[in-house]
Each structure stands twice: as structure tokens, then as C-alpha cells.
Amino acid sequence: MPLIKMATAARRARVGSTNTIRRALLAAGVPLVTLSPGEFAVEEADLNRYLLNRQNEPPAPPKPTRKYNPAETTGGKPKPKGRRQ
Numbered sequence: 758m759p760l761i762k763m764a765t766a767a768r769r770a771r772v773g774s775t776n777t778i779r780r781a782l783l784a785a786g787v788p789l790v791t792l793s794p795g796e797f798a799v800e801e802a803d804l805n806r807y808l809l810n811r812q813n814e815p816p817a818p819p820k821p822t823r824k825y826n827p828a829e830t831t832g833g834k835p836k837p838k839g840r841r842q
Contacts, residue, residue, distance in 0.1 A: 758801060758802055759800070759801050760792075760798040760799070760801070761798060761799055761800070761801050761804055762792075762796070762797075762798050763775035763778055763797050763798065763799070766778050766782070766804050769804065769808065770804075770807075770811075781807075782799055782803075782804075782807060785807055785810070787799060787803045787804070787807050788800075788803065
């Protein structure tokens with residue numbers, strides 16, 4: 758099986774970085790191969806299986822956003838009255 762480096766895997770998965778795809782693959786249980794310290798690769802069949810499973814899953818629910826409520830905020834830091842003499 759041909760090995761695919763993380764940079765190529767990230768481009769195929771359309772994610773932001775190599776670290777993101779590495780973490781996602783590890784979380785999904787996909788075995789990674791260490792090429793040299795700090796450099797990883799994944800087998801092509803495993804990557805294709807991961808991408809197909811990711812497409813078939815329903816999208817994650819949106820994260821709740823915090824609404825701005827001015828009553829919750831505390832006042833700013835009090836300003837000094839002036840220069841001491």
C-alpha cells in the first residue's frame with residue numbers, strides 16, 4: 758500500500774493543517790506510520806475509508822454562541838482623578 762504524508766492527506770481532506778488531520782485520524786482510530794521523528798504518514802486505503810466515513814456522518818450540531826448581555830458586564834476600571842501633588 759502506498760503511504761500518504763500528512764500534508765497531502767490534509768489537502769485531500771480539505772482541512773487547515775497537517776496537525777488537524779493527524780489528530781482527526783488518531784481520534785478515528787486510523788493507524789499512522791512514523792517516517793521520521795515528527796513526520797507521519799497514513800496508508801491510502803485507510804485515508805480513503807476515513808474520508809468516506811466522514812462524508813456519510815451527519816454534520817455536527819452548531820456550537821451555542823454566547824449572546825452579549827450588557828447587564829452581565831462589570832464596569833470598566835475606574836480612572837484616576839488626576840496627577841498627585
